[in-house]
Amino acid sequence: TQLLEQSPQFLSIQEGENLTVYCNSSSVFSSLQWYRQEPGEGPVLLVTVVTGGEVKKLKRLTFQFGDARKDSSLHITAAQPGDTGLYLCAGGGSSNTGKLIFGQGTTLQVKP
Amino acid sequence: DSGVTQTPKHLITATGQRVTLRCSPRSGDLSVYWYQQSLDQGLQFLIQYYNGEERAKGNILERFSAQQFPDLHSELNLSSLELGDSALYFCASSAPPVYGYTFGSGTRLTVV
Numbered sequence A: 001t002q003l004l005e006q007s008p009q010f011l012s013i014q015e016g017e018n019l020t021v022y023c024n025s026s027s028v029f030s031s032l033q034w035y036r037q038e039p040g041e042g043p044v045l046l047v048t049v050v051t052g053g054e055v056k057k058l059k060r061l062t063f064q065f066g067d068a069r070k071d072s073s074l075h076i077t078a079a080q081p082g083d084t085g086l087y088l089c090a091g092g093g094s095s096n097t098g099k100l101i102f103g104q105g106t107t108l109q110v111k112p
Numbered sequence B: 001d002s003g004v005t006q007t008p009k010h011l012i013t014a015t016g017q018r019v020t021l022r023c024s025p026r027s028g029d030l031s032v033y034w035y036q037q038s039l040d041q042g043l044q045f046l047i048q049y050y051n052g053e054e055r056a057k058g059n060i061l062e063r064f065s066a067q068q069f070p071d072l073h074s075e076l077n078l079s080s081l082e083l084g085d086s087a088l089y090f091c092a093s094s095a096p097p098v099y100g101y102t103f104g105s106g107t108r109l110t111v112v
Helices: none
Strands: A005-007 A010-014 A018-022 A030-038 A042-049 A055-058 A063-067 A071-076 A087-093 A100-102 A106-111 B005-007 B012-013 B019-024 B031-038 B042-050 B051-056 B064-067 B074-078 B089-095 B107-111
Touching: A005 A087, A010 A018, A018 A087, A018 A106, A030 A071, A042 A055, A042 A063, A042 B107, A071 A087, A100 B042, B005 B089, B012 B019, B019 B089, B019 B107, B031 B074, B042 B064, B074 B089
Parallel strands: A010 A106, B012 B107
Antiparallel strands: A005 A018, A018 A071, A030 A042, A030 A087, A055 A063, A063 A071, A087 A100, A087 A106, B005 B019, B019 B074, B031 B042, B031 B089, B042 B051, B064 B074, B089 B107
């Protein structure tokens, strides 16, 4: 069974601080996605990485896929209150089903 | 609006009852996925349909069933409901290759 473990589970920081969220597994994934979810809404896709070692930037967010495609990280620079939410990583397997396995999520609170 | 429509948004029902959740995928997406989200379990994959056919199954209870119709909308049927079935139920859709999902805003089911 493929599992994704996210850490930390909860993060409360001040506006302007930097942070990193980790997503780890013992399994290899063909792709890794990061989503952000706000209360009462469905998760929204932030980025997809598919190549080992790939780094993608989305404004103040930097996403990295591990060389062995077993882990990923999300780094936020100068966090803002608008970054508050639940961050989820999700891994796609090698099967053609498209099924994604989700991590438990990291709840981020950015205080002004 | 993500393009994935889920109805109803909220549902309160009694134990032992049966309910049907409805999902219309984003235009052009052939795959529909159902996930259950609870506080202690995170996002758990239930079932996937692709162009009307079941493609993958997760830890879906025997009391739960789903189908995808010719117009590609999908329904998730939950029967003999128990208190523990209270959760957020999300539908998502995707187009191949699967590099990410588009989620609906979910149905919050409360069993009393």
